[in-house]
Amino acid sequence: QKFVYDFTEGNKDLKDLLGGKGANLAEMTNLGLPVPPGFTITTEACKVYLASGAEPPEMRDEVSAHLDALEAGMGKKLGQADDPLLVSVRSGAKFSMPGMMDTVLNIGLSDASVAGLAAQAGNERFAWDSYRRLIQMFGKTVLGVDGELFEEALEETKRAKGVTTDVDLDAADLQRLVEEFKGIVSKETGRDFPQEPREQMDLAIRAVFESWNTDRAKLYRRQERIPGDLGTAVNVCSMVFGNLGPDSGTGVAFTRDPASGHAGVYGDYLQNAQGEDVVAGIRNTVPLADLEQLDKASYDQLMQIMQTLETHYKDLCDIEFTIERGKLWMLQTRVGKRTAGAAFRIATQLVDQGLIDEAEALQRVSGAQLAQLMFPRFDEKAATELLGRGIAASPGAAVGKAVFDSYTAVKWSRSGEKVILIRRETNPDDLNGMIAAEGILTSRGGKTSHAAVVARGMGKTCVCGAEELEVDTKRRRMTAPGGVVIEEGDVVSIDGSSGKVYLGEVPVVPSPVVEYFEGRMHAGADDADELVQAVHRMMAYADRTRRLRVRANADNAEDAARARRFGAQGIGLCRTEHMFLGERREMVERLILADTDADRDAALDALLPLQKADFVELFEAMDGLPVTVRLLDPPLHEFLPDITELSVRVALAEARQDANENDLRLLQAVHKLHEQNPMLGLRGVRLGLVIPGLFAMQVRAIAEAAAERKNAKGDPRAEVMIPLVGTVQELEIVREEADQVIAEVEAATGTNLKLTIGTMIELPRAALTAGQIAEAAEFFSFGTNDLTQTVWGFSRDDVEASFFTAYLEKGIFGVSPFETIDRDGVGSLVREAVKAGRATRPDLKLGVCGEHGGDPESVHFFHEVGLDYVSCSPFRIPVARLEAGRAAA
Numbered sequence: 048q049k050f051v052y053d054f055t056e057g058n059k060d061l062k063d064l065l066g067g068k069g070a071n072l073a074e075m076t077n078l079g080l081p082v083p084p085g086f087t088i089t090t091e092a093c094k095v096y097l098a099s100g101a102e103p104p105e106m107r108d109e110v111s112a113h114l115d116a117l118e119a120g121m122g123k124k125l126g127q128a129d130d131p132l133l134v135s136v137r138s139g140a141k142f143s144m145p146g147m148m149d150t151v152l153n154i155g156l157s158d159a160s161v162a163g164l165a166a167q168a169g170n171e172r173f174a175w176d177s178y179r180r181l182i183q184m185f186g187k188t189v190l191g192v193d194g195e196l197f198e199e200a201l202e203e204t205k206r207a208k209g210v211t212t213d214v215d216l217d218a219a220d221l222q223r224l225v226e227e228f229k230g231i232v233s234k235e236t237g238r239d240f241p242q243e244p245r246e247q248m249d250l251a252i253r254a255v256f257e258s259w260n261t262d263r264a265k266l267y268r269r270q271e272r273i274p275g276d277l278g279t280a281v282n283v284c285s286m287v288f289g290n291l292g293p294d295s296g297t298g299v300a301f302t303r304d305p306a307s308g309h310a311g312v313y314g315d316y317l318q319n320a321q322g323e324d325v326v327a328g329i330r331n332t333v334p335l336a337d338l339e340q341l342d343k344a345s346y347d348q349l350m351q352i353m354q355t356l357e358t359h360y361k362d363l364c365d366i367e368f369t370i371e372r373g374k375l376w377m378l379q380t381r382v383g384k385r386t387a388g389a390a391f392r393i394a395t396q397l398v399d400q401g402l403i404d405e406a407e408a409l410q411r412v413s414g415a416q417l418a419q420l421m422f423p424r425f426d427e428k429a430a431t432e433l434l435g436r437g438i439a440a441s442p443g444a445a446v447g448k449a450v451f452d453s454y455t456a457v458k459w460s461r462s463g464e465k466v467i468l469i470r471r472e473t474n475p476d477d478l479n480g481m482i483a484a485e486g487i488l489t490s491r492g493g494k495t496s497h498a499a500v501v502a503r504g505m506g507k508t509c510v511c512g513a514e515e516l517e518v519d520t521k522r523r524r525m526t527a528p529g530g531v532v533i534e535e536g537d538v539v540s541i542d543g544s545s546g547k548v549y550l551g552e553v554p555v556v557p558s559p560v561v562e563y564f565e566g567r568m569h570a571g572a573d574d575a576d577e578l579v580q581a582v583h584r585m586m587a588y589a590d591r592t593r594r595l596r597v598r599a600n601a602d603n604a605e606d607a608a609r610a611r612r613f614g615a616q617g618i619g620l621c622r623t624e625h626m627f628l629g630e631r632r633e634m635v636e637r638l639i640l641a642d643t644d645a646d647r648d649a650a651l652d653a654l655l656p657l658q659k660a661d662f663v664e665l666f667e668a669m670d671g672l673p674v675t676v677r678l679l680d681p682p683l684h685e686f687l688p689d690i691t692e693l694s695v696r697v698a699l700a701e702a703r704q705d706a707n708e709n710d711l712r713l714l715q716a717v718h719k720l721h722e723q724n725p726m727l728g729l730r731g732v733r734l735g736l737v738i739p740g741l742f743a744m745q746v747r748a749i750a751e752a753a754a755e756r757k758n759a760k761g762d763p764r765a766e767v768m769i770p771l772v773g774t775v776q777e778l779e780i781v782r783e784e785a786d787q788v789i790a791e792v793e794a795a796t797g798t799n800l801k802l803t804i805g806t807m808i809e810l811p812r813a814a815l816t817a818g819q820i821a822e823a824a825e826f827f828s829f830g831t832n833d834l835t836q837t838v839w840g841f842s843r844d845d846v847e848a849s850f851f852t853a854y855l856e857k858g859i860f861g862v863s864p865f866e867t868i869d870r871d872g873v874g875s876l877v878r879e880a881v882k883a884g885r886a887t888r889p890d891l892k893l894g895v896c897g898e899h900g901g902d903p904e905s906v907h908f909f910h911e912v913g914l915d916y917v918s919c920s921p922f923r924i925p926v927a928r929l930e931a932g933r934a935a936a
């Protein structure tokens with residue numbers, strides 16, 4: 048095993064081993080670009096170090112060999128007294144973790160070599176400044192000295208001299224500061240600052256390894272869902288200096304505009320400076336275009352290199368560079384981050400340039416980005432005062448009055464106010480308030496905090512961890528950095544896509560992408576047009592490529608029509624219980640309370656025409672496309688009054704001695720139907736089996752509606768779906784009755800309805816006996832909500848608000864299994880059930896209608912296991928289409 052790679056030995060595909068930075072430095076080196084020579088120590092070496100507490104034994108010799116080669120190439124030795132080779136030691140993991148891990152510059156400087164550097168550079172001040180930076184950075188990150196101590200000493204030196212910036216300190220000041228810094232190191236660590244260059248380097252490498260496991264790095268990885276066991280590579284690179292005078296400098300650049308994708312010169316340049324100075328914002332940078340005036344040769348070379356990089360990577364790249372006395376050096380490149388809109392535009396631009404094909408273009412965008420483009424957005428032009436920024440935890444644009452506790456949130460929203468719930472952090476007690484609010488703002492916590500997790504689960508806008516905003520819940524106010532105070536009732540606007548928090552109401556505009564899907568997009572704003580064109584083209588690529596069909600979960604004509612506009616190829620789940628809300632609830636109540644056959648029949652007869660009318664509308668909206676109607680699923684008590692409220696009402700009435708007969712009967716029924724575990728109780732197919740006539744009525748309504756549409760020259764394609772089946776016997780009994788009803792309707796209406804009957808697979812037993820169940824089912828639709836609930840034993844209605852935050856924080860899972868399919872557990876049941884079902888019935892139609900049907904990652908899974916379609920809520924259809932295309936590309 049090889050632990051060290053020269054930059055000439057690696058390439059961009061070795062990110063696992065060399066980290067992103069190392070792999071790309073190698074790639075640039077091999078392209079012949081001017082990269083300062085160096086080498087990369089692999090992530091494997093880091094893993095060995097982290098597991099055993101020591102470097103792999105071979106590593107030291109390998110590092111020596113590579114250092115020798117580096118020294119030979121540079122014609123000077125690390126730390127050589129008269130002309131020292133200096134190196135940087137930089138972290139670089141597979142995934143970029145900006146600022147999370149350690150970097151040490153100027154390794155090789157010592158009491159012996161500082162004069163040599165000064166002589167070579169012809170600049171005494173520069174040499175002492177480099178040395179003091181080394182001791183400071185090394186002391187803090189490698190030796191663990193409190194960084195404040197160095198900062199204070201630096202401040203004191205400036206104060207004593209009566210100046211405000213570092214630049215005003217001269218060589219003598221800095222030389223004194225070096226002595227002082229060395230003193231701090233000795234005092235704090237009990238050892239002298241190491242003068243031996245190789246020892247400096249070895250300790251720095253070790254410190255970078257260790258920085259993989261600092262608390263902040265771990266936290267960042269959890270938030271970004273980066274696995275904790277990857278380790279970091281270490282890049283040892285010969286130093287070049289951008290701070291040697293006006294003919295030196297440092298900058299960052301993009302090969303095209305990361306916001307629009309347009310060609311042009313994008314970046315910033317800072318003359319006579321090092322990279323850290325840019326980040327620290329000590330002086331103002333100038334636009335990169337100005338470099339042309341400052342140093343035309345370097346500018347031209349840089350433009351040439353950016354062209355090379357973009358053609359080579361076939362994508363937008365961002366780069367860091369340094370100019371040392373008129374000589375350009377490339378310090379880093381990578382495929383650049385971009386906004387969601389830019390991702391779509393750039394992908395199509397690259398297709399037009401012939402750099403990538405459609406399949407590759409699909410890999411350059413994601414469903415999550417498309418979802419982001421579909422949220423309503425603030426009209427930035429009309430934005431009011433920016434109060435602060437937090438983490439963009441759950442996208443959307445929400446406006447409302449500030450409230451600081453859940454009780455007020457609920458109370459105000461009941462009286463019709465829109466509110467934003469503002470808390471330092473939320474906990475499960477805030478759930479009602481979160482539901483009532485338009486959006487949630489917290490000053491603490493990251494992307495996996497309670498607020499963030501729950502808000503995402505509810506599809507609610509959330510900005511979390513806005514630390515600069517001081518939330519005082521006791522006094523019901525929030526203070527922004529400028530001193531602006533937001534009292535309860537003041538209007539604020541929060542942007543869950545950018546993390547920005549504004550004072551007052553920022554107007555919201557619908558997303559142009561949704562306007563496009565709705566067919567309402569008018570030409571006009573050029574910018575929106577360009578975005579919509581790009582989305583339109585990417586959707587066409589996806590539709591041409593995908594194998595999965597995409598259906599909608601919809602239970603009324605309006606949703607069905609929208610779903611169709613959004614590209615749905617049918618309805619995969621019509622939840623009929625949604626048709627029994629409002630005034631119809633009482634009809635179901637009557638059915639439940641019926642004592643006699645006559646009462647029951649009367650109740651069913653009253654429901655039949657209503658159900659039928661629902662289905663006629665639905666079949667019309669989806670004419671020519673399949674519509675899966677699921678028979679009644681939820682536990683019956685959901686249709687009855689709340690047990691506590693009713694008990695109180697009856698008790699009060701009894702005390703007044705005017706209890707009414709009906710309420711008493713109702714209370715009895717409520718008691719009788721009360722279940723400790725309703726989700727595992729009398730619901731789904733079990734209802735059909737114990738309430739005579741219920742399923743028959745629903746099947747009759749479906750059949751009669753289909754017949755009516757047929758006779759009106761429509762093309763209804765109804766499918767009857769039985770929920771919560773655990774064994775084929777249940778299905779057989781229901782089926783027999785259903786077949787009979789359908790035959791009756793067909794005979795009476797003179798139609799051949801070709802209705803199919805299938806089942807949901809949403810219990811482990813159903814999945815495990817799918818081979819048997821397929822005997823009685825023409826299709827399966829995986830109900831992954833209930834399947835996840837029953838496989839994990841997680842109550843789907845409770846856990847996300849109770850212990851999921853802890854699970855996410857502990858890394859037990861990176862994302863809720865109710866959001867993204869658990870491939871190993873629930874997924875393997877799905878995979879096996881698909882196999883067993885198809886073995887019994889090769890033409891078995893297979894789909895999924897749980898929430899996972901619209902989740903990007905899960906769509907890829909369903910593609911892999913060979914389902915025929917996914918079904919999801921109307922707004923997620925474009926995302927599912929895109930991801931189905933990406934999965935097949």
Ligand code: PEP
Pocket residue numbers: 620622680809829830831832833834896897898
């Ligand atoms: C499911 O369980 O996945 C499903 C789609 O049914 P419901 O969510 O209505 O229980």
Ligand code: MG
Pocket residue numbers: 770809830832833
């Ligand atoms: Mg279900």
